[in-house]
Amino acid sequence: MAIAHAMAAGMSGIRTAGDLVARMQMSRGMKIDEAKRYVADKLKVAVTDLTDEAAMNEVRRDLDLGLVYSLPGFAKGIGAKFNIARLLDIRINCVDRVKSKIKV
Amino acid sequence: MVTRMGDGSLVETTEDQIKRDLREGTEDASLKGKVPPLSDDDLRRLFEILTAPSKFVSVERGNEVILTSDGGILSIGYNEEPSAGIPVGRSTMVKIWERILCADTAEIGHIDYSYKSIKPIVHAEQREMEDTLLTTVLPVFYGAMPNLGLYTQPDGPIPNPSELLPLGRIQEARECLERAMELAVKDMLYVGEMLYEAGADGIDFDTAGAAGDADFLATLKATEALKKKYPDMCVIIGMAGESVLGMHGELYYNGVRLAGLRPHEQVKLVEKAGGTIFGPAINTNSSKSLAWNIARAVTYTKACVREARIPVHTNVGMGVGGVPMYEVPAPDAVCRVSKALAEVAGLDGL
Numbered sequence: 001m002a003i004a005h006a007m008a009a010g011m012s013g014i015r016t017a018g019d020l021v022a023r024m025q026m027s028r029g030m031k032i033d034e035a036k037r038y039v040a041d042k043l044k045v046a047v048t049d050l051t052d053e054a055a056m057n058e059v060r061r062d063l064d065l066g067l068v069y070s071l072p073g074f075a076k077g078i079g080a081k082f083n084i085a086r087l088l089d090i091r092i093n094c095v096d097r098v099k100s101k102i103k104v
Numbered sequence: 105m106v107t108r109m110g111d112g113s114l115v116e117t118t119e120d121q122i123k124r125d126l127r128e129g130t131e132d133a134s135l136k137g138k139v140p141p142l143s144d145d146d147l148r149r150l151f152e153i154l155t156a157p158s159k160f161v162s163v164e165r166g167n168e169v170i171l172t173s174d175g176g177i178l179s180i181g182y183n184e185e186p187s188a189g190i191p192v193g194r195s196t197m198v199k200i201w202e203r204i205l206c207a208d209t210a211e212i213g214h215i216d217y218s219y220k221s222i223k224p225i226v227h228a229e230q231r232e233m234e235d236t237l238l239t240t241v242l243p244v245f246y247g248a249m250p251n252l253g254l255y256t257q258p259d260g261p262i263p264n265p266s267e268l269l270p271l272g273r274i275q276e277a278r279e280c281l282e283r284a285m286e287l288a289v290k291d292m293l294y295v296g297e298m299l300y301e302a303g304a305d306g307i308d309f310d311t312a313g314a315a316g317d318a319d320f321l322a323t324l325k326a327t328e329a330l331k332k333k334y335p336d337m338c339v340i341i342g343m344a345g346e347s348v349l350g351m352h353g354e355l356y357y358n359g360v361r362l363a364g365l366r367p368h369e370q371v372k373l374v375e376k377a378g379g380t381i382f383g384p385a386i387n388t389n390s391s392k393s394l395a396w397n398i399a400r401a402v403t404y405t406k407a408c409v410r411e412a413r414i415p416v417h418t419n420v421g422m423g424v425g426g427v428p429m430y431e432v433p434a435p436d437a438v439c440r441v442s443k444a445l446a447e448v449a450g451l452d453g454l
Contacts, residue, residue, distance in 0.1 A: 001433050002176050003205060005420060005454055008162045008439035009446040010171040011208050018208035019242040022170045025415045025452060026209075026243055026306055026338035029380055032169055032415065032452040051168050066241035068203050077239040084241070091336055094237040094303030 014060070015068050017043070017050040020088060027090040042088055063087060105155060108437045110397050111390040112430030122154050122395045123147075129392070129399030137346070137366040139407035142399060146448050150402065153444050154395050159436045161443050169446045170453035172381065172417050174247050174310040174342055175213040177201045186431055195236040202242045208453075211245040211308055212236060218251035219291040220260075226295055230302035237303045245340065246299035247308030250292060250322050252315035255284035262287075265351065281318040281352045288319070292326035297333070306338030306380070314344035316351025317362035320370075324357050324377040331378030341374050342383030342419055343367070346404060367408040375414055381453070384408050385419040390429040394437050398444050401426035405449040417453035418445055425454075 011018030017039055024035035040047045043063070049055040060067055065087070066080030075083055078098055085092040107117045126147050134141040142150070153161060163169075177197035182189045192200070194212055201210045212233055214222050222229055229246065236244055256264040262284050265277035296307045307330065313320035320343075327339050348370065350363025358376050365373070367384035374382045386401040405418050405425075423429035426441040445451050 001422065001427070001435075001438055002171070002173060002179070002207065004160075004433075004435035004438035005442045006171055006205060006207060007435075008160070008442035009167075009169055009454060010206075011168045013206040013208045014202060014241050015206040018168075018170065018206070022172075022208045022243050022453075023305075025170055026380060027336070029414050035170075035415075035452075048166055051165065068206065077241060078237065080241045093300065093305055093336070094234075097301075097303045098238075 011051055012053065014066050015053055016056040020065070020084065021050065023084065023088060023090060023092070039088065107154065108394045108428055108434060109390070110388045110392050110394065110428055112428035112433060112437070114434075115393075117393065119151075119155060122393070123151060125393045125395035126150050126154070126399040129396035130403045132396075133386075133400040133403035137368070137404055137407065139366070139368055139403060142403050142406070142448070146402070146406075147399070149448050150395070150399055150444055153440050153448075154398070156440075160439050162439060163443050163446050167447050169451055170415075170417065171208045172245070172308075172340060172383075172453055173207070173209070173211055174308060174419075174421070175211060175217055176207070177210055178213060178215065194232055195239070198236050198240050198244060202240050207242065209243045209245065209305075210240070211247045212304075213247045213308075217248050217310070218254055219248045219288065219295045220251065220254045222248055222295050223291050226298045229295075230298055233299055233302040233304050243305040245306040245308045245338075246304045247310050248295065249311040249314060250288050250309060250319050250326070251311070252281070252284045252288050252319040252322060255287045256280065260284070260287070278352050278354065281316070285318045285322040285325075288322040289325045289329070292322065293329055296326065296330050300330075300334055300337055306340055308340045308342065310342045311344040312341050313348050316349040317355045318352050319344075320348050320362055321355050321357055324373060327374070327377040327379050338380040339378065340381040340383060340417070341379045342417075343370060343385040346384070346386045367404050368411045371408050371412045371414070371416065375412070379414065381415045381417055382408075382412060383417045383419050385424045386426070388423045388426060388429050390423075394426070394428065394440065398426040398441060401441070402444050402449045405445055405451060409450050409452075415452035418449070418451055420445065420454050
């Protein structure tokens with residue numbers, strides 16, 4: 001059922017920019033259109049690019065924001081979230097906690 | 105043409121019948137919820153979605169919304185019922201959710217999905233959350249239910265209001281609900297704090313109001329307290345049903361009586377409590393058609409979105425939001441619910 005919803009209406013998560021738009025709803029309480037515009041501005045892409053797999057795969061590679069495929073040399077997991085927090089200018093709870101652990 | 109009923113069964117129908125069901129569905133929601141019915145244009149768009157010849161439909165490019173879930177990853181593993189029975193741990197389930205399903209968000213929850221049950225094992229939940237967050241990119245919630253029922257006998261220490269009410273011991277029943285609420289708030293705060301300290305991106309109070317107005321009030325109070333302590337915390341509140349049951353009947357939040365509140369009224373209190381995202385739940389009637397249920401869900405949800413300042417993610421699991429009440433809902437019905445709610449109701453997410 002979740003797959004049907006995702007295919008019919010979802011933003012496709014890290015395959016595109018779904019996780020990034022979700023973070024703006026979660027951290028700033030933005031409605032969907034505002035959240036999309038904010039992320040598009042930060043990524044310097046058009047709003048329509050946010051759900052374009054071809055465009056976003058390149059953007060995510062260039063900005064090191066985490067990828068569907070586990071490719072060597074690219075940021076993964078918490079490393080990608082450090083980049084996301086900086087790029088979107090938001091606080092990510094687990095990133096802050098890792099920073100406090102490693103005294104950064 | 106064929107369509108589905110609210111129990112998931114496939115039935116023959118006609119275009120005229122679908123039009124009638126759509127109109128009756130929106131009128132039912134309008135009457136019961138005291139919200140405006142859908143416009144003729146909205147009904148025409150729903151008719152097009154319902155009668156699209158392709159088996160699977162999706163939103164137009166640009167109309168995609170965010171998906172959150174309550175316990176969604178658990179359907180992969182072997183502890184939840186129903187689930188796929190694949191023997192993998194929850195951290196692995198989140199990775200599958202992120203990189204195979206490509207979901208926008210994930211949620212970690214325990215098979216015994218209530219805050220009271222999690223309290224004694226919260227350390228294990230913290231460890232699971234910490235491990236998961238190190239190796240995943242998407243936002244990860246921790247979720248469970250307030251579940252006031254667990255605080256009353258035989259599962260808890262407090263006399264059961266459901267046994268007291270038939271005996272006419274109304275005041276005693278109310279006091280029991282109030283005591284259960286106090287215990288629930290403590291557990292929700294404790295577990296919420298522990299999981300946020302473990303790094304969770306957000307806390308999900310799921311199926312809020314399942315035990316009635318005291319259950320909903322416990323959720324609002326816990327949200328308020330968590331947001332006071334952690335202003336940056338994302339709290340998502342997903343409801344149990346379209347109307348708050350007045351099991352107590354005289355509970356108020358911010359001067360508003362909780363019994364009988366509908367989604368467009370519930371969301372205003374969630375906002376006041378500091379909730380970040382609101383998830384209304386519109387009940388599916390299994391003896392009515394998919395068209396009737398979708399029109400009804402869209403009517404309620406559209407009114408809720410109109411009132412809301414925070415993002416609204418309608419519940420669309422089995423038996424809510426227009427999705428048929430069936431263990432394995434057919435994708436041809438599920439996708440029509442998704443498209444209708446995203447494009448006609450104007451949701452921020454599902």
